[in-house]
Amino acid sequence: MINLNKGSRFNLKKSDSGSGAGAGIERFCVGCKWGNIKQKKLFGFFGSREEEIDLDLSCVMFDRAGKLLDWIYSPDYLDDFLRHYGYGHGKLVSRCGGIRHSGDDRQGGSSDADNEVIIVNTAKLDPAITSIVFFLNYVDDGNKTCDFSRIPFASIRLFEGDPDRVQQVHALYNVAADPAFAGRKSMVMGKLTRYGQGWTFEAIGEATPDNNLCETMNRIRKEYV
Numbered sequence: 001m002i003n004l005n006k007g008s009r010f011n012l013k014k015s016d017s018g019s020g021a022g023a024g025i026e027r028f029c030v031g032c033k034w035g036n037i038k039q040k041k042l043f044g045f046f047g048s049r050e051e052e053i054d055l056d057l058s059c060v061m062f063d064r065a066g067k068l069l070d071w072i073y074s075p076d077y078l079d080d081f082l083r084h085y086g087y088g089h090g091k092l093v094s095r096c097g098g099i100r101h102s103g104d105d106r107q108g109g110s111s112d113a114d115n116e117v118i119i120v121n122t123a124k125l126d127p128a129i130t131s132i133v134f135f136l137n138y139v140d141d142g143n144k145t146c147d148f149s150r151i152p153f154a155s156i157r158l159f160e161g162d163p164d165r166v167q168q169v170h171a172l173y174n175v176a177a178d179p180a181f182a183g184r185k186s187m188v189m190g191k192l193t194r195y196g197q198g199w200t201f202e203a204i205g206e207a208t209p210d211n212n213l214c215e216t217m218n219r220i221r222k223e224y225v
Helices: 079-085 213-223
Strands: 009-011 027-034 037-040 048-051 055-062 068-072 099-101 116-121 131-138 153-162 165-176 186-195 198-208
Touching (some): 027 055, 055 099, 055 213, 131 213
Antiparallel strands (some): 027 116, 037 048, 099 116, 153 165, 186 198
């Protein structure tokens, strides 16, 4: 397994079997997990309680010219909100069927299993798709003090298998609580880029000053494609 650092890249190829370059990994998952915030109990009670965190793992797909071809994000986002920014209804499966989402997790707190997973099958991807950008949004619950700097841990990993059955982890990128993330509720996690018949994953890990999902997608289209 490779531990990724910000800006590092990982080729999605299996080890060489003696017949030339290693074969590409056709089916893999991008999983994200995060911890809940521990709060002191009120009114003099000892101990602490956990504040559940709702992060959304999403992705957007582009062609070689940077045109948005498709997207994966929670269907629970209001259509009026999405239309205001010019985006369509959320969905968990791409039009080509090559990408699907495990579903919206509104609790977090897992230290073992991923809270949300995006499953990619490159054999089913639309050939026009040449890049896929994965990102996280901290869903605003009205508490303006909530941001990435308060989350005890968050990580993204690439692995073969299914959300409930990990066969082999190929790369892991840890996002630690960082003062630089104070006030940030959006993070561009990583990018998959097609090279010939294979794919490369780049760990980006940059918190951005966006307030919601649509603002993050606008930024990705301008700065990361």
